[in-house]
Amino acid sequence: MKRVKGDEDCSSSSEGPTESCKKARKLQPSKEKHQEEEEEEEEEETDVDLCEFGFDWALLPQEILLNIFQFLPLLDRAYASQVCRGWNQAFHMPELWRCFEFELNQPASSYLKATHPDLIKQIIKRHSNHLQYVSFKSHFISALTVVFVNSKSLSSLKIDDTPVDDQSLKVLVANNSDTLRMLKMSSCPHVSPAGILCVADQCHGLRELALNYHLLSDELLLALSSEKHVHLEHLRIDVVSENPGQHFHTIKKSSWDAMVRHSPKFNLVMYFFLYEDEFGPFFKEEVPITHLYFGRSVSKDVLGRVGLHCPRLVELVVCANGLRPLDEELIRIAKRCTQLSAIGLGECEVSCSAFVEFVKMCGRRLSQLSIMEEVLIPDHKYNLDEIHWEVSKHLGRVWFPDMMPTW
Numbered sequence: 001m002k003r004v005k006g007d008e009d010c011s012s013s014s015e016g017p018t019e020s021c022k023k024a025r026k027l028q029p030s031k032e033k034h035q036e037e038e039e040e041e042e043e044e045e046t047d048v049d050l051c052e053f054g055f056d057w058a059l060l061p062q063e064i065l066l067n068i069f070q071f072l073p074l075l076d077r078a079y080a081s082q083v084c085r086g087w088n089q090a091f092h093m094p095e096l097w098r099c100f101e102f103e104l105n106q107p108a109s110s111y112l113k114a115t116h117p118d119l120i121k122q123i124i125k126r127h128s129n130h131l132q133y134v135s136f137k138s139h140f141i142s143a144l145t146v147v148f149v150n151s152k153s154l155s156s157l158k159i160d161d162t163p164v165d166d167q168s169l170k171v172l173v174a175n176n177s178d179t180l181r182m183l184k185m186s187s188c189p190h191v192s193p194a195g196i197l198c199v200a201d202q203c204h205g206l207r208e209l210a211l212n213y214h215l216l217s218d219e220l221l222l223a224l225s226s227e228k229h230v231h232l233e234h235l236r237i238d239v240v241s242e243n244p245g246q247h248f249h250t251i252k253k254s255s256w257d258a259m260v261r262h263s264p265k266f267n268l269v270m271y272f273f274l275y276e277d278e279f280g281p282f283f284k285e286e287v288p289i290t291h292l293y294f295g296r297s298v299s300k301d302v303l304g305r306v307g308l309h310c311p312r313l314v315e316l317v318v319c320a321n322g323l324r325p326l327d328e329e330l331i332r333i334a335k336r337c338t339q340l341s342a343i344g345l346g347e348c349e350v351s352c353s354a355f356v357e358f359v360k361m362c363g364r365r366l367s368q369l370s371i372m373e374e375v376l377i378p379d380h381k382y383n384l385d386e387i388h389w390e391v392s393k394h395l396g397r398v399w400f401p402d403m404m405p406t407w
Contacts, residue, residue: 065090078123097127125150132179136162148172158184158210166195177202184210186238193217200224210236213248221255225262235259236269239282244275253285260288267291268312272298283309290339291315297347300324307332314339315368321348325377330354334361342368345375352382356390364396373401 069077069090081091090096124146131151135158136144144159148168154176169191172180180203185191193215200206200223209224209232216237224232239248259266269291272282276299283305290312297320306313307329316333318326326348333340340362350358355376359366369391378384384401392399 059086062086062090062093066093066096069096074123092126094127094130097130098132129153132156134158136160144168145171148175151175153179155179156182158182159186159188160184161187163190164188165190166192166198169195170198173199173202177204179205181205182208184208184236185215186210186212188212191215193220196220197223200229204228204230206230207232208234208236210234211238213237213239216251217249218252218255221251221259225255225258229262231263232259232266233263234267234269236271238271238273240271240273241275241278244278246278248274248278248281250281250284251287253287256286256288267314269293271295276302285309286311288312293317293319295319297321300326300329303329304332307336311336312339313337315342316340317344318348319346323349325349325351325354327351327354330358331361334358339365341365344368344370346372348375349377350375351377351379352384352387353379356382356387356394359391359394363394366395369395369399371401373403376401 065087069080072080077091081088129150129152131147132153133156134147134151134154136147144162144164145168147154148171151172152175154172157172157180164185180199183199183203183206185196196209196211196215197220200209200220207230223229224235267290268288270289271293272279273295276297279298279302283302286309289310291314292306292310294317298318300321303318303321303326306316313333316337326345327350330350331354334357343366350371355371359369373384376384376387382390388398388400
């Protein structure tokens, strides 16, 4: 009994070396297990730190909140304003609304579907006097009217597919004639050239104007060229065919000449989305186009006329032409368009020799040369493996044909 008791005392108080080592191995965690535990502890500490930082969101400086809010759509911005008092104050700061663009799209956009129209009108009405840059694309005409009536400092206005009319533009001009610098209008069937003339007559700070071609007229160009108007810097015209065979009017050369005399350095940007048989009224006389984009197929004849009548051309993009080589047309453009610095070609054909000659004539002023590989046709002088070296030599930089369009 004493021996047994002694063993019990020994096991509870003192152990032999062998038994102690065995027990130590059982109690001491392995090195791998110890590392895992340390990593878990670090993760727990990190989680705690993040949670602690999360409680400090309400204390973020307002300039940081403003920067965050500027990236939020209208609906998300309204939700964020309900988080706390500080965020609500940031939501109503004038600086936020000067730089915000209202993309009020419906019915496809979830913003309007989830936001009651009255809420949107209240927001716009409260901050309309702060607005400077506004973009509308919807049938939500009541919100647009609120902006026109209450705003006093609009600088940039873009209106797409909205039932704005001449009377609405008069309200806009009455309140923002001293500040409006840019007006872009697209797919606004209720606006007439007279409405645009109202803007041109009274907004003396206007610098940029974008219109559909059906709103462009000789009368409008002459009005923009009168002495009382400041010099336009950009005029963008979208020439869009909604139905094949649509008729387009012709702008007189004298009207364009008056515009150039009044604003010698203005950029005339034209986007063409026409069918081939609808180009009859265009490029028959000299046009001061600087940036020209063909979104649909364009014939060799039209491109030949571009080379003859667009001496101010700076940028040309041809998205499609067909399978008839454009060698002569490209060389003519290089000869007569001495300011050309950017060109993009896709879904058309140019021989490698003609392309090299084009690059030689334009020289290093070609800052952008985007040519699809399929456009270049090998001939007796160059193949596709050789042409990039020759073109690079004349450009003064390494150049390769594009695998995908970059315009």
